[in-house]
Amino acid sequence: MSLLDARPDRAARPASPGGTPPAGSSAQARAPRRTRGTCAAAVGGLLALVAGAWALAPQAVLVSAPTPSVPVADGLLVDGYGPSGTLALHYRYGERMALTLPLGNASVVPFRVTRAELVEPTYPLLEPVGGPVEPVDLDPFGEGEVVLEFEFTNCRYYHERANNTYDQVRLTGTALGREVTRTVELAVPLVVHSQVILDCPERTFVRGDDRRL
Amino acid sequence: MLILSPGWAVEVTRCDMHHNALGYSGTAGNSVYVHDNRIHRNGLGFIVESILGGHPGMPEDHGWFEDNKIYSNNDNYERYVQGEDAPCQAATPEEVGHRDGVVCPAFGFPVGTGGIIVGNHNFISSNQVWDNWRQGFMLCWVPPALMRGDYDPTHQQDNSNFNAFTKNELGYSPSGKVPPNGIDFFWDEAGQGNCWQDNLAAPGKEVTYNYAVGLPDCGNPSQWPIGNLVKTTQLLPCAVYDRYSNTDPVGCDWLDTPERPATDTGARGGTRAAAAPEPDGPGTPAALVAVTLLGALGIRVAGARVAGARRRREEVGS
Numbered sequence: 013m014s015l016l017d018a019r020p021d022r023a024a025r026p027a028s029p030g031g032t033p034p035a036g037s038s039a040q041a042r043a044p045r046r047t048r049g050t051c052a053a054a055v056g057g058l059l060a061l062v063a064g065a066w067a068l069a070p071q072a073v074l075v076s077a078p079t080p081s082v083p084v085a086d087g088l089l090v091d092g093y094g095p096s097g098t099l100a101l102h103y104r105y106g107e108r109m110a111l112t113l114p115l116g117n118a119s120v121v122p123f124r125v126t127r128a129e130l131v132e133p134t135y136p137l138l139e140p141v142g143g144p145v146e147p148v149d150l151d152p153f154g155e156g157e158v159v160l161e162f163e164f165t166n167c168r169y170y171h172e173r174a175n176n177t178y179d180q181v182r183l184t185g186t187a188l189g190r191e192v193t194r195t196v197e198l199a200v201p202l203v204v205h206s207q208v209i210l211d212c213p214e215r216t217f218v219r220g221d222d223r224r225l
Numbered sequence: 226m227l228i229l230s231p232g233w234a235v236e237v238t239r240c241d242m243h244h245n246a247l248g249y250s251g252t253a254g255n256s257v258y259v260h261d262n263r264i265h266r267n268g269l270g271f272i273v274e275s276i277l278g279g280h281p282g283m284p285e286d287h288g289w290f291e292d293n294k295i296y297s298n299n300d301n302y303e304r305y306v307q308g309e310d311a312p313c314q315a316a317t318p319e320e321v322g323h324r325d326g327v328v329c330p331a332f333g334f335p336v337g338t339g340g341i342i343v344g345n346h347n348f349i350s351s352n353q354v355w356d357n358w359r360q361g362f363m364l365c366w367v368p369p370a371l372m373r374g375d376y377d378p379t380h381q382q383d384n385s386n387f388n389a390f391t392k393n394e395l396g397y398s399p400s401g402k403v404p405p406n407g408i409d410f411f412w413d414e415a416g417q418g419n420c421w422q423d424n425l426a427a428p429g430k431e432v433t434y435n436y437a438v439g440l441p442d443c444g445n446p447s448q449w450p451i452g453n454l455v456k457t458t459q460l461l462p463c464a465v466y467d468r469y470s471n472t473d474p475v476g477c478d479w480l481d482t483p484e485r486p487a488t489d490t491g492a493r494g495g496t497r498a499a500a501a502p503e504p505d506g507p508g509t510p511a512a513l514v515a516v517t518l519l520g521a522l523g524i525r526v527a528g529a530r531v532a533g534a535r536r537r538r539e540e541v542g543s
Binding site: 087088090092093094095098100102103133134170171172173174175176177203205207208210211220223224 | 276277278279316331332368370371372373374376378381451452454457458461462464465466467469470471
């Protein structure tokens with residue numbers, strides 16, 4: 013059926029040169045078929061919409077930049093260094109630290125976070141410990157938080173003027189059953205600086221033993 | 226010559242400091258009198274700083290730098306470090322070639338700089354400073370928590386304050402040549418009590434700096450402890466430098482040799498602050514709008530003329 017079939021002048025014409033079936037009865041016969049077709053198209057469209065939404069769900073997930081925080085003994089927020097300040101972490105070799113990251117879902121798609129990790133260099137001064145995080149469900153435009161545990165280590169690979177800067181977190185999880193990974197900028201970067209030799213028990217006097225290769 | 230002198234902890238004089246990645250370094254080098262030295266052809270001429278933890282006497286204070294010749298500190302030894310085949314990547318010191326002049330910088334410093342001050346109550350006076358392609362002197366703030374391991378919130382603004390740069394001769398050599406510095410003074414606008422006064426430029430030139438208005442003089446020194454965000458944060462990306470595994474850190478331009486400054490740098494009536502570009506004026510957008518309006522007017526006029534001609538032809542035809 014086309015739009016032309018629905019024109020009044022077309023409906024008034026005989027269906028064939030012989031003109032056997034009356035025009036009115038032909039239209040009545042086609043009406044249920046038109047309704048069924050419309051319904052099928054609507055259902056098909058709806059299914060396509062759902063399938064499209066499901067397919068695009070990972071792309072739609074949006075997480076706002078989290079502002080990390082640590083207990084007072086583990087660091088200090090330095091205002092005025094960087095646009096939003098910089099969180100300076102207090103390196104103490106071998107000790108552990110908990111970093112809290114508030115997460116905000118800035119999209120309409122629910123996001124279940126099953127893994128969160130800072131984007132780190134090789135031989136990081138801040139090594140993740142404590143295993144995977146508890147899953148966090150972020151409703152559409154909802155909030156939650158993850159707590160990451162780290163150990164201060166690897167100072168032997170860094171001279172005393174060096175540092176590690178962490179400014180991204182990688183989140184992995186699911187949205188509508190599909191796997192999603194998002195790398196999100198931290199609202200405030202983290203900096204952990206290396207140590208002088210006296211404060212780094214793992215440093216050796218072997219030449220080349222500090223190479224990060 | 227190193228002298229233990231009364232009144233000063235250490236006196237450094239008549240030294241020739243050259244062809245190093247860093248000519249002179251004084252972490253928490255307090256009460257040092259450095260005078261009548263030649264500091265030249267290094268990557269960075271000298272630094273006195275409060276950056277590095279584990280040193281007593283932080284923050285650095287009371288250095289006196291006077292009558293030194295500080296020039297041509299543009300030697301970039303990063304060429305010995307960068308690349309897998311670079312000499313500094315060799316396995317043994319003999320293979321590296323230290324005896325042949327190979328230098329392997331351990332830290333990433335701004336190549337092309339005469340001297341850096343990160344401390345308090347330093348007096349930098351009557352030095353002759355020329356041909357340092359990035360800057361003559363650099364004064365800046367480094368938060369103690371970021372590099373020094375001092376997390377006391379009340380200490381975070383403990384540098385760089387009460388430093389005076391006076392009577393330095395900038396951008397010309399004793400022989401009368403005029404090789405300018407990239408800029409004479411870099412300041413991140415942080416700290417209180419800092420001042421610049423009676424510094425001299427070559428005839429026809431002006432002292433150059435990266436500050437939008439005039440640098441504060443010693444009668445009205447700087448007041449505000451917080452610096453300019455854009456200028457203060459270069460240290461962190463450069464601090465991830467490592468001569469083996471990260472020889473060219475992302476976001477750090479300190480390790481690149483600056484271009485030799487043009488001979489008219491600092492020329493009176495020219496650019497006073499080479500590193501502070503002026504914002505765009507309204508001229509360009511105004512010209513674009515004018516051209517657009519003229520174009521639209523032209524199209525309208527042309528359209529009206531074509532329509533008029535067609536009407537006349539029709540009248541003639543009828």
